[in-house]
Amino acid sequence: MVERREQTHRSEPAGGVSAPDQLDRLAEQRRTLQGNRFLRRLRSERKAMIGMVLLVLLAALALVGPYIAPYDPFDDDFEIFESPSLRHPMGTDSFGRDLLSRIIVGTRVSFTIGLVAALTSMVVGVTMGLLAGYYGGWLDSIIMRFIDLLWAFPVIILTVGMVAVFGAGARNVIIAIALAYLTNFSRIVRSEVLSLREQEFTTAARTVGATDMRIMFRHILPNTAAPIIVQTTFAVGLGILAESGLTFLGLGVDPSTPSWGLALNEGRDFVRQAWWISVFPGLAIAFTVLTLNLFGDGLRDALDVRSVNQG
Amino acid sequence: MTQYIIRRLIHAAFIIWGCATIVFFLIRLIPGDPVIQMLGPEYTPEAADALNRKLGLNEPLYIQYVKWFGNVARGDLGDSIATGETVVGAIKTGLPKTLSITLVAFVIGLLIALPAGIASALRRNSPLDYAASLGSFVGVSMPSFWLGIILILLFAVRLQWLPAIGYTPMSDGLWEWLKHLLLPGLALGSGYAAILMRFIRAGLLEVMGSDYVRTARSKGLGERAVIVRHALRNSLVPVVTVAALQLAGLISGAVITETVFSIRGMGRILVGAIFDKDYPIVQGVILLVAVIFVLTNLLVDILYTFLDPRIRYG
Numbered sequence: 001m002v003e004r005r006e007q008t009h010r011s012e013p014a015g016g017v018s019a020p021d022q023l024d025r026l027a028e029q030r031r032t033l034q035g036n037r038f039l040r041r042l043r044s045e046r047k048a049m050i051g052m053v054l055l056v057l058l059a060a061l062a063l064v065g066p067y068i069a070p071y072d073p074f075d076d077d078f079e080i081f082e083s084p085s086l087r088h089p090m091g092t093d094s095f096g097r098d099l100l101s102r103i104i105v106g107t108r109v110s111f112t113i114g115l116v117a118a119l120t121s122m123v124v125g126v127t128m129g130l131l132a133g134y135y136g137g138w139l140d141s142i143i144m145r146f147i148d149l150l151w152a153f154p155v156i157i158l159t160v161g162m163v164a165v166f167g168a169g170a171r172n173v174i175i176a177i178a179l180a181y182l183t184n185f186s187r188i189v190r191s192e193v194l195s196l197r198e199q200e201f202t203t204a205a206r207t208v209g210a211t212d213m214r215i216m217f218r219h220i221l222p223n224t225a226a227p228i229i230v231q232t233t234f235a236v237g238l239g240i241l242a243e244s245g246l247t248f249l250g251l252g253v254d255p256s257t258p259s260w261g262l263a264l265n266e267g268r269d270f271v272r273q274a275w276w277i278s279v280f281p282g283l284a285i286a287f288t289v290l291t292l293n294l295f296g297d298g299l300r301d302a303l304d305v306r307s308v309n310q311g
Numbered sequence: 312m313t314q315y316i317i318r319r320l321i322h323a324a325f326i327i328w329g330c331a332t333i334v335f336f337l338i339r340l341i342p343g344d345p346v347i348q349m350l351g352p353e354y355t356p357e358a359a360d361a362l363n364r365k366l367g368l369n370e371p372l373y374i375q376y377v378k379w380f381g382n383v384a385r386g387d388l389g390d391s392i393a394t395g396e397t398v399v400g401a402i403k404t405g406l407p408k409t410l411s412i413t414l415v416a417f418v419i420g421l422l423i424a425l426p427a428g429i430a431s432a433l434r435r436n437s438p439l440d441y442a443a444s445l446g447s448f449v450g451v452s453m454p455s456f457w458l459g460i461i462l463i464l465l466f467a468v469r470l471q472w473l474p475a476i477g478y479t480p481m482s483d484g485l486w487e488w489l490k491h492l493l494l495p496g497l498a499l500g501s502g503y504a505a506i507l508m509r510f511i512r513a514g515l516l517e518v519m520g521s522d523y524v525r526t527a528r529s530k531g532l533g534e535r536a537v538i539v540r541h542a543l544r545n546s547l548v549p550v551v552t553v554a555a556l557q558l559a560g561l562i563s564g565a566v567i568t569e570t571v572f573s574i575r576g577m578g579r580i581l582v583g584a585i586f587d588k589d590y591p592i593v594q595g596v597i598l599l600v601a602v603i604f605v606l607t608n609l610l611v612d613i614l615y616t617f618l619d620p621r622i623r624y625g
Contacts, residue, residue: 148322149329154563157581157600164585164593165340241454245567248456249582268460268571275464282457290452297448 019208024218027201031222041302048298054291061104062111069101073258081274091276094266099277102258103284109259110288113170114239117177121239122232124178125185126221132186133193134216144190147183155180159242163251170253177242181235188231192224226303233296237289244285260285316613323609330601335379337597338366338590349392349588362392366591388598389591393584398595401580406599408478408576411488412565415496417558420503427504428511433538435516443508450505455564459498459571466494476573495572499564503557510553514546548615555611559604 017025042048066073075097082092090099132143153161162176196202197220205215246252247261248268255262260281267277338345346359346368363369366389367378382389388398431443467475474491481488518524519542527541528534566578573579577596584592 145325145329148326149333152326152330152601152605153333153597154560154600154604156563156566157597160566160581160585161337161593161597164590165337166342237452244454245456248454249567249570251582251585264454264457264460271460271464272468275468278457278460278464282454282460285457286449286453289454290448293448293452 020205020210020214023201023205023208023210024214027219027222038302042299045298045302047294048302051291051293051295051298055295058107058288058291059111062108065104065107069098069104071098071101073097073102073105074256075101081270083274084276090280091274093263093277094270094274099263099280102263103260103281105258106260106263106281106284107288109170109253109257110240110243110285111236113174113177113243113253114236117174117239117243118181118232118235120174120178121181121235122185122228125182126189126224126228128182129186129189130193130216130221130224133190134197134212134220140190143186147186150179151183153180155238155242156245159246160249160251163246168246168251168253170257173243173246173252176246177239180242181238184231184235185228188227189224192227193220196220196223230296230300230303233292233299237292237296240285240289240292312616315616319609319612323605326605327602330605331380331383331598332376334594334598334601335376337594339368339372341590345590349590351588365390383598388595391584391589391592393587393589393592398591401592402577402595402599405575405577405580405596407480408574409562409565409569409578411478411481411492412495412499412568412574412576413558413561415489415492416498416500416503416561416565416568419493419496419500420507420561421554423501423504424507424511428508429515429543431508432512432515432519443512447505447508450501450508453502455498455502456567456571458501459495459568462494462498463571478572478574478576491572491574495565495568495574498571499561499568502564503561506557507550507554510550511546514549515542518542518546552611552615555607555614559607562603562607563600 061068071078076095078088078092078096078098080092080094080096082088082096084091088098088100090103093099093102128143128147132140150158158180159173159176162179163172166172166175201219202215205219210219243252244259244261244264247259248265250265252261253259263281264278264285267274267279267281271278341348346362346366347354350358350362360369367375370378386399388402390397391401394401427443427446431437431440434440463475466473473494475494477491479487479491524537524542527537532540565576566581568574569576569578570582577600580592581596584590584596
């Protein structure tokens with residue numbers, strides 16, 4: 001601690017480092033301290049830790065799924081509607097394919113779509129919120145009216161409508177989900193920025209001649225990280241739910257993809273003959289989303305974020 | 312207050328205009344020629360020409376826009392391409408079903424959330440609280456359509472207590488109507504209950520720790536009177552907002568639930584129209600749901616100012 005303070009002191013008269021650079025460095029040091037405190041709190045949050053462990057396992061499954069699945073998920077040489085047994089722990093589907101293998105491989109599909117949609121939503125939403133909050137004025141008005149408009153469409157209607165126009169398929173599903181959850185990010189970030197831009201460290205950065213971009217991305221943005229991280233975690237779960245819902249309606253990913261929503265769609269028609277086709281894919285979705293929600297909730301407590309709600 | 316309401320009304324009008332504009336462009340954003348898409352295998356140049364004229368797609372864009380708004384304002388949303396009936400007519404057959412599911416889901420949601428939320432706040436950190444909290448986590452994580460399938464499996468296929476699919480109008484008897492809606496309502500309402508329960512619990516806990524509850528206790532009021540007369544009443548104000556806001560979400564959630572239970576409400580109509588490329592229906596349903604959503608939110612905001620006398624908007 002003492003050493004660090006000396007370092008910043010010494011660099012001042014040296015003259016080689018510009019004032020904005022020094023401020024950046026100070027901000028980074030403060031964040032390292034905050035980061036360490038957060039990690040300590042995270043370790044004591046049981047929900048977050050359970051969620052994290054399960055999440056790592058699921059992510060590993062998404063990565064290596066195709067290599068550890070007992071059968072080829074496209075192999076339809078088995079008996080159709082075989083009930084769960086040692087050979088097929090989750091039974092076989094209406095095409096005679098091993099359901100366990102399809103669910104394992106489907107992990108990657110769901111995770112990829114949920115994650116890419118959430119990250120896209122985050123990047124675009126955060127940038128919009130940042131610009132709106134920082135610059136205010138007409139830019140703020142335009143961005144926020146657009147957000148208001150997007151918000152007027154319920155998520156399901158917005159995604160269904162988008163897919164209706166641009167067609168089904170993974171890429172369009174991702175765009176639709178990302179667009180639907182954009183509003184959450186923009187609104188959260190904007191309200192944070194509104195208070196952060198009035199704070200002393202922003203004024204200090206501006207006084208020493210830091211550019212707007214530098215202030216926004218190096219001073220303000222890192223301070224909004226906590227609610228963004230929490231919201232992203234929830235958004236991945238919501239994205240997985242939205243993808244499975246769209247695919248269930250027949251408006252999602254390509255019918256040849258081994259996806260959980262698709263398995264449910266097929267299972268619904270055979271619920272009387274083969275309960276397992278409906279039960280297991282749904283369990284996989286519920287378990288994954290539950291894991292993400294647990295982790296997100298624990299993170300929220302550890303980061304002490306109060307303003308972020310699910311949904 | 313009046314000023315606030317007027318401002319909110321103008322805002323809502325702007326949003327509805329924006330929604331209508333987006334919906335107007337929806338059909339025009341379709342990659343390629345929308346008419347070729349809609350006609351599919353039945354495409355002939357003559358049919359395309361007729362459809363173009365019927366939808367007004369052959370006119371300049373600004374004329375199409377003005378005409379479309381004129382029609383929408385008069386309540387004319389065009390005709391279905393697949394069946395020829397009016398879009399308003401199609402919506403009229405679907406809307407009561409969707410609203411029925413929403414209503415039953417809303418009531419079921421409240422019936423679960425209120426007692427669970429209150430009990431878990433009053434018995435904080437008890438096994439009951441933990442169970443309710445876990446239940447709420449599971450509730451928000453389950454896809455409602457999957458829960459629907461599980462309920463069908465359990466109550467319709469195994470126990471045969473309730474019908475699996477279909478809808479009966481209320482005019483055929485209240486029980487007949489409700490019988491078909493209990494499972495869809497439960498499927499849709501449980502996620503709603505899960506969210507609501509958390510707000511009720513959090514709201515009540517916050518109020519229970521406040522000064523006036525301590526005052527009420529210290530003047531010798533019984534615990535029951537403290538909770539019912541003082542704590543609960545105040546903690547429920549924000550809950551009403553959440554309940555109403557989520558209600559709008561329920562209406563759109565019904566879209567998927569209807570598919571599970573084969574009820575031909577707005578959602579089924581919408582999804583069917585997407586497959587048939589029946590864009591006038593798609594436009595009409597999306598616009599209607601967005602308008603319902605905006606109006607519900609507007610009502611909630613206004614209602615809120617009446618419920619909580621502390622809130623005064625300038």
